[in-house]
Amino acid sequence: MGLLRKIRTIGRVAEPAPPRPEGEQLSAAKELGGSVQVRCVDAGSCNGCEIEIAAAFNPVYDAERYGARLVASPRHADVALVTGPVTRNMAEPLRRTVAAMGEPKLVVAVGDCAINCGEFAGGYGVEGAVADVVPVDLAVPGCPPEPDEIVAALRRVTGR
Amino acid sequence: MSVIPAALATATALAGAGAPAGFVLPYRLRIPVVGLLTAGVGVSGGAAGVAALGGSRWVAAFPGMLPPAGVHMAVDALAGLFMAVAGAVVVAVAVYGIGYAAGHGAHGLGSRTAQAVLPLFALTLVSVPVAASVSTFLALWELMALASLLLVLAEHRERASVRQAGVWYAVMTHLGLVLLLAGFALFAAQAGGETFAALRAGASTVSPTVRGLVFVLVALAFTSKAGAVPLHAWLPRAHPEAPSPVSALMSAAMVNLGVYGLVRTGLDLLGGGPAWWWLALMTVGGASAVYGILQAAMASDLKRLLAYSTSENMGLVLIGVGASGLFAAYGDRPLAAMALAAALLHVVNHSAFKALLFCAAGSVLRTTGLRDLDRLGGLRSRMPVTAALFALAALGAVALPPGNGFISEWLLLQSLIHGLQVPGVAVAVVLPLSVALIALSAGIAAAAFVKALGVGFFARPRSEQAASAKEAPVLMLAGMTLLGAACTALALVPGLLGDALDRAVAAVGLPGSGAVSADGLKVRLADVSATLSPLWVVAALTAAILLAVGLPRLYGRRRRRVNARLWDCGGGAPTPRMAYTATSFAEPLQRVFDDVLAPEQDVNVTPVRESAYLVERVRFQRRVPDRIEHRLYEPVLRSLAGVGQAARRLAGGSVHLYLGYGFAGLVVLLLVLAVGW
Numbered sequence: 014m015g016l017l018r019k020i021r022t023i024g025r026v027a028e029p030a031p032p033r034p035e036g037e038q039l040s041a042a043k044e045l046g047g048s049v050q051v052r053c054v055d056a057g058s059c060n061g062c063e064i065e066i067a068a069a070f071n072p073v074y075d076a077e078r079y080g081a082r083l084v085a086s087p088r089h090a091d092v093a094l095v096t097g098p099v100t101r102n103m104a105e106p107l108r109r110t111v112a113a114m115g116e117p118k119l120v121v122a123v124g125d126c127a128i129n130c131g132e133f134a135g136g137y138g139v140e141g142a143v144a145d146v147v148p149v150d151l152a153v154p155g156c157p158p159e160p161d162e163i164v165a166a167l168r169r170v171t172g173r
Numbered sequence: 174m175s176v177i178p179a180a181l182a183t184a185t186a187l188a189g190a191g192a193p194a195g196f197v198l199p200y201r202l203r204i205p206v207v208g209l210l211t212a213g214v215g216v217s218g219g220a221a222g223v224a225a226l227g228g229s230r231w232v233a234a235f236p237g238m239l240p241p242a243g244v245h246m247a248v249d250a251l252a253g254l255f256m257a258v259a260g261a262v263v264v265a266v267a268v269y270g271i272g273y274a275a276g277h278g279a280h281g282l283g284s285r286t287a288q289a290v291l292p293l294f295a296l297t298l299v300s301v302p303v304a305a306s307v308s309t310f311l312a313l314w315e316l317m318a319l320a321s322l323l324l325v326l327a328e329h330r331e332r333a334s335v336r337q338a339g340v341w342y343a344v345m346t347h348l349g350l351v352l353l354l355a356g357f358a359l360f361a362a363q364a365g366g367e368t369f370a371a372l373r374a375g376a377s378t379v380s381p382t383v384r385g386l387v388f389v390l391v392a393l394a395f396t397s398k399a400g401a402v403p404l405h406a407w408l409p410r411a412h413p414e415a416p417s418p419v420s421a422l423m424s425a426a427m428v429n430l431g432v433y434g435l436v437r438t439g440l441d442l443l444g445g446g447p448a449w450w451w452l453a454l455m456t457v458g459g460a461s462a463v464y465g466i467l468q469a470a471m472a473s474d475l476k477r478l479l480a481y482s483t484s485e486n487m488g489l490v491l492i493g494v495g496a497s498g499l500f501a502a503y504g505d506r507p508l509a510a511m512a513l514a515a516a517l518l519h520v521v522n523h524s525a526f527k528a529l530l531f532c533a534a535g536s537v538l539r540t541t542g543l544r545d546l547d548r549l550g551g552l553r554s555r556m557p558v559t560a561a562l563f564a565l566a567a568l569g570a571v572a573l574p575p576g577n578g579f580i581s582e583w584l585l586l587q588s589l590i591h592g593l594q595v596p597g598v599a600v601a602v603v604l605p606l607s608v609a610l611i612a613l614s615a616g617i618a619a620a621a622f623v624k625a626l627g628v629g630f631f632a633r634p635r636s637e638q639a640a641s642a643k644e645a646p647v648l649m650l651a652g653m654t655l656l657g658a659a660c661t662a663l664a665l666v667p668g669l670l671g672d673a674l675d676r677a678v679a680a681v682g683l684p685g686s687g688a689v690s691a692d693g694l695k696v697r698l699a700d701v702s703a704t705l706s707p708l709w710v711v712a713a714l715t716a717a718i719l720l721a722v723g724l725p726r727l728y729g730r731r732r733r734r735v736n737a738r739l740w741d742c743g744g745g746a747p748t749p750r751m752a753y754t755a756t757s758f759a760e761p762l763q764r765v766f767d768d769v770l771a772p773e774q775d776v777n778v779t780p781v782r783e784s785a786y787l788v789e790r791v792r793f794q795r796r797v798p799d800r801i802e803h804r805l806y807e808p809v810l811r812s813l814a815g816v817g818q819a820a821r822r823l824a825g826g827s828v829h830l831y832l833g834y835g836f837a838g839l840v841v842l843l844l845v846l847a848v849g850w
Contacts, residue, residue: 088740106743109738109743112737113737116735
């Protein structure tokens with residue numbers, strides 16, 4: 014009972030959410046109704062973007078309050094959050110991951126590498142940017158992008 | 174009234190025709206003719222049983238046959254129940270057997286000997302309960318043992334393990350016969366007559382010690398035939414090695430007769446006994462239930478799994494019989510009737526699903542040549558009917574609601590729980606323990622049969638033989654469908670058996686209290702106000718499943734169906750080697766019961782020649798031996814072999830020594846005669 018009373022008396026203590034980012038909600042995302050399951054795919058990243066994605070879901074930036082949630086399988090996911098230049102070894106797994114997701118599905122490319130191979134362009138093991146392998150709906154530039162920017166991109170997907 | 178003798182005469186005549194037919198006819202003709210005759214034996218034997226269950230009785234004596242005692246026969250409802258069950262199993266398995274033996278070549282079950290013995294075995298299965306004197310009973314009992322032994326040995330040319338199993342079976346069944354002979358001889362001598370009627374009348378005049386001794390001797394033999402621990406060792410050897418129709422007959426009809434003998438002798442002829450008999454019986458039952466199903470859960474040989482499961486189910490039946498005797502000993506006869514009815518119903522249920530399971534395993538074995546679950550798999554799409562029937566029978570075996578095993582186990586649990594009103598410290602300890610053991614065995618049975626069905630029939634084939642499996646021929650499917658229909662009927666409307674069970678229970682002198690009533694489709698317990706309606710349970714389950722499947726379809730938005738590849742984490746497609754095998758599925762359970770099962774494991778590391786640190790090959794071996802066999806049988810066998818070796822010194826080859834033995838023997842005999850008499 015003590016816990017319930019605490020919850021009731023203290024109420025909501027989180028800081029108010031920052032204003033909605035400009036830009037319309039993606040039309041493909043409207044069907045999702047504001048609840049978006051996200052699967053991360055590291056297609057060959059240096060892990061810088063992964064650290065920022067992890068930060069985007071931590072209690073400070075808290076992407077979950079906007080309806081985005083990380084899941085463990087593409088079968089559960091609406092959005093693939095792809096990082097890094099796509100390496101040869103990861104090209105086919107990436108295609109299969111996106112193919113494994115149910116409709117409607119979106120692909121968000123996170124980081125400069127995912128957009129244009131960045132530092133690794135022309136590398137012997139690099140197949141190309143994410144858009145060369147699977148169709149990309151939204152891109153988050155930056156090397157690495159800040160958590161705020163990732164959250165803003167996810168808010169464009171959830172529409173919240 | 175004249176149905177029973179006519180049916181029995183028909184059965185005998187058909188078996189009498191079948192045996193020479195099996196010997197004489199050429200291979201192609203032999204199998205269908207013998208199969209049909211055997212099925213006829215089953216039909217007529219079963220008809221006699223059903224007539225007896227319907228209330229008719231028959232008593233006859235043929236003093237001229239089998240001198241000096243003559244043949245005595247009597248059929249009451251208890252005998253009728255076992256005859257009907259055996260008859261039904263024989264019919265279905267005979268039909269199945271025609272398909273099984275055909276096309277296999279004239280070896281194994283299709284051979285002259287096996288085909289000649291099969292109708293005789295069927296006849297003894299339906300006629301052992303008919304015997305009404307010790308000599309008749311023992312003669313039929315031994316005939317049954319010999320016939321089944323010959324059938325177990327049918328495939329002895331193909332595998333050496335068959336011969337070994339045959340030796341185990343022959344020795345153990347004859348040790349049982351010796352115990353039976355000693356027990357019955359003692360009983361008959363004390364009671365003053367060898368017919369069952371004389372035994373029944375004279376039982377009260379026998380001293381309690383002798384009665385106890387008779388019960389122990391007879392119960393040892395009968396529990397061994399029923400496959401209960403610790404005298405079960407023949408069962409997991411003989412059942413897997415016998416041709417599958419024979420396994421089905423043995424497991425679904427022959428082991429039942431151990432229970433029949435126990436009920437007949439303990440409750441009927443001896444007229445019940447002190448509590449310690451029944452507590453001992455319940456202990457044996459509980460031990461076999463848990464030990465049997467644990468070994469079944471560990472087994473990766475499909476037929477061995479089923480054989481151990483027979484051990485488990487007979488353990489449950491023995492718990493019921495023991496509880497019945499216990500309640501009767503404390504004077505609570507209605508409750509005793511209920512426990513016995515539960516035990517008998519479980520016998521019927523077990524026969525239905527176990528015969529079907531063995532037949533389905535036989536279909537798998539026939540097309541793939543494999544019994545090893547680790548190498549099967551993926552049979553569902555290749556043998557859909559067999560897989561469905563196996564699933565149906567497995568549902569009965571795990572004692573979960575829509576299956577037929579559930580009802581009898583529920584009844585058994587009800588009778589045990591309500592038995593707590595019976596006073597006594599031993600009762601207060603044993604009954605809750607039995608309830609716990611039954612629950613535990615039901616839980617492990619679920620694991621064992623999920624393993625058998627999931628690993629054997631689902632997933633992908635793990636060997637070429639399994640990948641090229643074909644559905645069984647029509648006659649085999651027909652036999653299995655008969656058994657499947659029996660399982661379904663027992664699961665849906667067990668109430669129809671109510672009157673028959675009542676009469677069978679009444680035949681041993683317990684009040685037929687309507688333990689399982691036949692009104693409507695319910696199972697109602699007369700004295701303990703508990704009701705179960707299996708049909709409603711099934712209807713509710715079906716409705717729930719339909720709702721769970723249907724609602725999302727109705728309300729979910731319709732989308733285009735896309736056939737996507739299996740999600741394999743983006744890597745290569747999973748190979749059949751990655752799937753659960755029977756061994757890996759059982760491993761966690763084996764860890765839990767490590768202390769009981771005592772698995773043996775052996776790691777053999779071979780390093781390369783140049784360095785001890787570089788490994789060339791690692792060989793890992795792990796097996797779960799039958800621990801009772803290890804601890805109980807091997808010391809006995811070793812000491813017997815030791816005695817035999819020591820006795821060789823007596824025969825040194827010297828003629829003088831032998832003459833001396835003869836002389837010494839003569840002197841001792843004369844001394845005994847002079848002094849003793």
